[in-house]
Amino acid sequence: MYDRRLDAILASAELGSFGRAAAHLHISTPALIKQVNGFEQEHHLTLFKRGRAGVTLTPAGASLVADAYDIIDESKHALRRAQRMTSANASIRLGVSLLRPATALLDLWSRLAPTMAAHNPPIRLELVPLSDAPDGFLYELDHLGATVDVVVTGFSRTNWNHPCQAVQLAEYQLCMGVPLTNRLANRARLTVDDLSGQRVHLPPIGGGDALDDARTRLAVNPDVELVDLQRYEFDAFNECAQSGDLLLAKSIWHNFHPSIRLIPMDWDITVPYGLLYAQHPTPAVRDFVAAVADSVSENGQ
Known part of the structure; x- marks a missing residue:
């Protein structure tokens, strides 16, 4: 070539x-x-x-x-x-990373597998490992259909700037990531008032509806210092684990870092997680997405 x-x-x-x-x-x-x-x-x-x-x-x-x-x-x-194009099987390339493991989709796979096997040609799932750096997962999110066909990640229903479509698979609670060394680490649940005197790392305004909602509620307490987090990467968890600062996190990350415990907040803020795919998908991707949507609908999610 x-x-x-x-x-x-x-x-x-x-x-x-x-x-x-x-x-x-x-x-x-x-x-x-x-x-x-x-x-x-x-x-x-x-x-x-x-x-x-x-x-x-x-x-x-x-x-x-x-x-x-x-x-x-x-x-x-x-x-x-x-x-x-010439293969006897259609391969759907699913991009996965440490922070976006596609759990919501993989949990459906046992129900999807018979339909995928019966498709003409049969559809198989190929996992493509990505980094959480800007030139990894986020780059592929803006170029779906090139080297990766679909990804599973949180998205915003109204404030979404990426060129793709989404089928919602699940919703995850926004929690507070608390280092084990922090005095709040043994709490079963936290309120915004409990966070007085704490530094909370979270994405800046525009990160999504749910994240913006959380920022607005946290800002009500003048004794909470909000620290802008440009993006979620493993280093952000490491830094908070070392400094003792708090980190706004999604419940899907509950076992992500051994030194950070996710504690529910007294709010009902959730982040929709979806199967994201290109605006103009190939026939195989279109059929795959339709099968996923049907499976989600049947399970009342």
């Missing part, structure tokens, strides 16, 4: 040596040098400065290498898409 000589160029750029690059690719050094030289001659480029200490990229080489990673990734994605 792409010029395989790019592999030699990238390895040489990363390792700074044709010899080390050749060993990394399991080919001889003369064979790798022939690939690099041939590419340079064919395209009238000088990609590397050669020296006794190894090789370094020229400005033209640095530009090519920066783009080559995207070229290779897109080629691999194109090949996978083509293979899926």
